[in-house]
Amino acid sequence: MDNRARIITILKNVSKKDSVPDADESLFDSGYLDSFALPDMVSDLEREFKIKIPDSDLNPRKFESISRIESYIESRK
Amino acid sequence: MAVLKAFGAYLPARIVPNRELGAKLNRTPDWILDVSGIEERRFAAPDETVADMAVAAACACLERAGMSAGDIGLFIVASGSAERRFPGPAPTVASRLGAAGAPAIDLPMASAGGLFGMALAAQLAGVYGNILVVASEKMSAVVTREPMEQGVAILFGDGAGACIISPGDGPARIVDSVLHSDGAFAEDLRLEFEAPLAMNGRSVIMQASRKIPSAIAELLERNHRQASAVKIFLMHQANQNLINGVARALDVPAAMFYSNIRGYGNTSSASMLIAASEWWQSHAPAPGDLICFAVFGAGFHWGAMLVEA
Numbered sequence: 001m002d003n004r005a006r007i008i009t010i011l012k013n014v015s016k017k018d019s020v021p022d023a024d025e026s027l028f029d030s031g032y033l034d035s036f037a038l039p040d041m042v043s044d045l046e047r048e049f050k051i052k053i054p055d056s057d058l059n060p061r062k063f064e065s066i067s068r069i070e071s072y073i074e075s076r077k
Numbered sequence: 078m079a080v081l082k083a084f085g086a087y088l089p090a091r092i093v094p095n096r097e098l099g100a101k102l103n104r105t106p107d108w109i110l111d112v113s114g115i116e117e118r119r120f121a122a123p124d125e126t127v128a129d130m131a132v133a134a135a136c137a138c139l140e141r142a143g144m145s146a147g148d149i150g151l152f153i154v155a156s157g158s159a160e161r162r163f164p165g166p167a168p169t170v171a172s173r174l175g176a177a178g179a180p181a182i183d184l185p186m187a188s189a190g191g192l193f194g195m196a197l198a199a200q201l202a203g204v205y206g207n208i209l210v211v212a213s214e215k216m217s218a219v220v221t222r223e224p225m226e227q228g229v230a231i232l233f234g235d236g237a238g239a240c241i242i243s244p245g246d247g248p249a250r251i252v253d254s255v256l257h258s259d260g261a262f263a264e265d266l267r268l269e270f271e272a273p274l275a276m277n278g279r280s281v282i283m284q285a286s287r288k289i290p291s292a293i294a295e296l297l298e299r300n301h302r303q304a305s306a307v308k309i310f311l312m313h314q315a316n317q318n319l320i321n322g323v324a325r326a327l328d329v330p331a332a333m334f335y336s337n338i339r340g341y342g343n344t345s346s347a348s349m350l351i352a353a354s355e356w357w358q359s360h361a362p363a364p365g366d367l368i369c370f371a372v373f374g375a376g377f378h379w380g381a382m383l384v385e386a
Contacts, residue, residue, distance in 0.1 A: 035278050035281075035282035035283070036282060038283055039283055039287060042287075043326075055259075055284060055287055058283045058284060058287065060277075060279035060280055060283060
């Protein structure tokens with residue numbers, strides 16, 4: 001499974017929605033994530049990709065969309 | 078070594094239900110309850126000050142401790158909503174309690190100020206003797222400034238909490254505390270003079286969701302304790318969803334976190350001490366019970382304290 005598919009799986013689990021937003025669509029504006037779901041999303045990303053996301057990287061804009069999350073995960077490799 | 082002698086609290090009389098705020102913000106009462114866990118909050122009277130509320134909470138605390146202001150060697154007053162730049166409310170509070178001449182220190186800290194004051198008092202009690210820590214906030218004066226921001230206005234209320242920390246050993250022993258600050262996030266939650274409160278809600282929640290459990294875990298680990306062994310968590314009452322998230326992160330039931338946010342909203346630095354005052358009065362902890370305090374607030378400042386009853 002590629003990174004995007006793994007991110008989508010996590011997003012579906014956290015958002016409890018079966019649909020998938022466009023890769024560049026804001027996860028907040030489209031209602032997939034809110035302030036309280038975002039920390040759960042970050043924790044699941046850490047577990048799935050076996051990375052530790054430092055608090056200094058916890059800028060909501062980095063996790064604004066699927067493509068931004070994908071870019072961030074790539075940058076951590 | 079230091080111990081918690083007593084807590085006290087004061088809540089203003091005026092109750093502001095969600096329907097009153099919702100009508101001004103074009104939101105339903107249920108929406109406010111859903112996003113915050115808050116059903117109503119208290120607003121101080123127009124002429125009621127941060128110092129007025131602090132004195133009321135301090136009097137309740139002194140009475141429960143069986144002490145008078147003359148028994149206090151140092152006053153610490155935390156507030157992020159004091160009416161003026163200086164002097165802060167601390168010397169006014171000490172003077173009005175009848176302790177003019179005693180040292181009185183202001184902590185101009187929102188939300189985290191109560192716990193930071195307690196941690197400092199635990200260290201200073203050996204020098205100053207009994208220390209009265211008060212946290213008092215008149216957030217209504219801030220959040221009702223026009224234009225009202227709905228994400229902010231629904232959250233906050235007014236009130237004050239207090240505790241007395243004394244040197245020595247005995248029941249309610251302060252075991253340890255951890256304090257942290259990171260000014261890199263200073264812009265994400267700030268209150269400029271005469272301006273509305275500015276809050277990057279996503280950043281605040283994201284950081285708080287990580288830093289509060291992290292501070293609690295750090296504290297428990299270095300004292301060789303498990304979260305499941307704690308009797309009660311007394312946390313800053315910021316948002317019920319945040320409290321639930323911290324419980325999840327620590328893998329303990331949310332019921333282990335005392336919550337009064339439904340009735341008072343977020344009273345910033347006062348909230349944890351108000352919660353502690355209520356819980357202590359209604360539960361009378363048994364010897365050996367572990368109580369864990371935790372806060373997070375503008376700065377960012379965050380920390381935790383472990384107490385053994």
